[in-house]
Amino acid sequence: MKIQFVLSGQVAHQAGCSQSQLEVAAGTPLGEALAAFGAGLPTAAAAYLDDATLFVAVDGEHAPDRERLLPEGTREVLIMSPMAGG
Amino acid sequence: MAAADKPGFEELTPDDLATYEWQLDVPQFGEAGQAVLKNTTALVSRVGGLGSPVAFQLAAAGVGRLILAHGGNLKPSDLNRQITMTRDGLGTPRCELAKATIQRFKPEIEVAAVPSNITEDNAAELVAQADIVFDCAPLFEERFLMNRECVRQGVPLVDAAMYNTDGSILPVIPGETACLACLFPELPPHWRRRFPVIGTTSAMVGTIAVMEGLKLLTDLPGSNAGRLIQVDTLNIAVRKIAVARRTDCAVCGKTSPR
Numbered sequence: 001m002k003i004q005f006v007l008s009g010q011v012a013h014q015a016g017c018s019q020s021q022l023e024v025a026a027g028t029p030l031g032e033a034l035a036a037f038g039a040g041l042p043t044a045a046a047a048y049l050d051d052a053t054l055f056v057a058v059d060g061e062h063a064p065d066r067e068r069l070l071p072e073g074t075r076e077v078l079i080m081s082p083m084a085g086g
Numbered sequence: 087m088a089a090a091d092k093p094g095f096e097e098l099t100p101d102d103l104a105t106y107e108w109q110l111d112v113p114q115f116g117e118a119g120q121a122v123l124k125n126t127t128a129l130v131s132r133v134g135g136l137g138s139p140v141a142f143q144l145a146a147a148g149v150g151r152l153i154l155a156h157g158g159n160l161k162p163s164d165l166n167r168q169i170t171m172t173r174d175g176l177g178t179p180r181c182e183l184a185k186a187t188i189q190r191f192k193p194e195i196e197v198a199a200v201p202s203n204i205t206e207d208n209a210a211e212l213v214a215q216a217d218i219v220f221d222c223a224p225l226f227e228e229r230f231l232m233n234r235e236c237v238r239q240g241v242p243l244v245d246a247a248m249y250n251t252d253g254s255i256l257p258v259i260p261g262e263t264a265c266l267a268c269l270f271p272e273l274p275p276h277w278r279r280r281f282p283v284i285g286t287t288s289a290m291v292g293t294i295a296v297m298e299g300l301k302l303l304t305d306l307p308g309s310n311a312g313r314l315i316q317v318d319t320l321n322i323a324v325r326k327i328a329v330a331r332r333t334d335c336a337v338c339g340k341t342s343p344r
Contacts, residue, residue, distance in 0.1 A: 005281075008252045008318065009249040009254075013249070018321065022282040029218070051275060052271075053274040053275070057325075059338075060327055078327065080252075081249065082274040083248055084223065084225065084226060085132055085134060085135065085221070085246060
C-alpha cells in the first residue's frame with residue numbers, strides 16, 4: 001500500500017519537503033516503516049527519526065508505540081518534531 | 087472558569103454590549119459567553135511571536151484581565167512577528183510594550199505586565215491567578231513547568247508552538263485530556279532557541295490557540311481538547327490528531343478532573 005508521509009517542524013525543514021509517498025506492506029511495524037522512510041531522507045533529517053520525542057501519528061491518531069502494525073488501508077503517517085514559541 | 091456565581095462577577099455594561107455587538111450574535115456564544123470572558127483572567131506566557139497575537143486576540147474578544155509574563159527587552163529581530171511591539175520600543179521591556187499596545191486598543195482591559203519568564207519561583211503564583219493559560223514560550227523547560235503547574239492546579243491550558251511555516255496547538259483540560267508531557271515526556275534534544283519562522287505563521291497559530299481557548303471558556307462548540315492540531319500554513323492544511331492520556335505520564339498520570 002502507498003502511504004503518504006507528512007513531515008512537520010524541524011524534520012521537514014531538514015528533509016526539504018513536507019510530504020512524500022512510500023510503498024509499505026500491510027502489517028509492517030511502524031518503526032520499520034519509519035526506518036525505511038528515513039533511508040530516503042538526507043542524513044540530517046533521518047537523525048530526527050531516532051529521537052524519542054518525535055511525535056508520530058497514523059491516520060489521525062497519535063502512535064507512540066513503534067511496534068504498532070500498520071493495517072491494510074493505512075493512508076497517512078505524520079512525523080512532527082516538537083516545536084515551541086518564540 | 088469564570089461563572090456567574092463567582093464572587094465579584096461583573097455583568098455586561100451598555101458599553102460592553104455596544105463593543106461586542108457583532109460577536110454577541112454568534113450562536114452558542116451570546117451575552118452569556120461574553121460575560122464569562124469579561125470575568126476571565128488569562129495568563130499568557132511570553133508575548134513574542136505567538137504570545138503577541140494571542141494577547142491581542144484575547145483583548146479583542148473581551149477577556150477582562152490579562153497577565154503577560156515575559157522577561158527581556160525588544161530587539162530588531164523581534165519585529166517580523168511580535169505584533170504588540172513597536173520600533174520605538176527597541177531596548178525596552180517587551181511585557182510593558184505589549185501592555186501599552188493592548189491598553190491603547192482596549193483601555194477597559196486590566197493588564198498585568200510581569201517582567202519575567204515562567205520559572206519555578208513564579209509559576210504556581212501566576213497560574214493560581216488565572217482561569218486559563220496560554221503557553222507560548224520558546225523553551226521546553228518553561229513549557230513543561232507551565233504544563234505541570236496547570237495540571238496540578240486544574241487550570242485549562244492551551245499550548246501553542248511553531249517552527250518554520252508549521253504550527254501545533256494542544257488544548258489541555260487537566261485530568262481529562264492528554265497534557266504536554268503525555269506527548270513529549272522528555273526534553274527534545276534537537277530543539278534550538280532560535281529557529282526560522284514567518285510572522286503570518288505565528289499569527290495564524292496564535293489565533294487558532296485563542297479560538298480553542300474561547301471554546302474551553304464558553305459554550306462555543308467544537309473544542310479540540312484531546313487532540314493536537316497540526317497546522318501547515320504554507321499549504322493551508324490543518325490536521326487534528328487524537329491524543330490519549332498516558333497512564334504512566336509523570337505529570338498527569340494520576341490526576342482526575344477537578
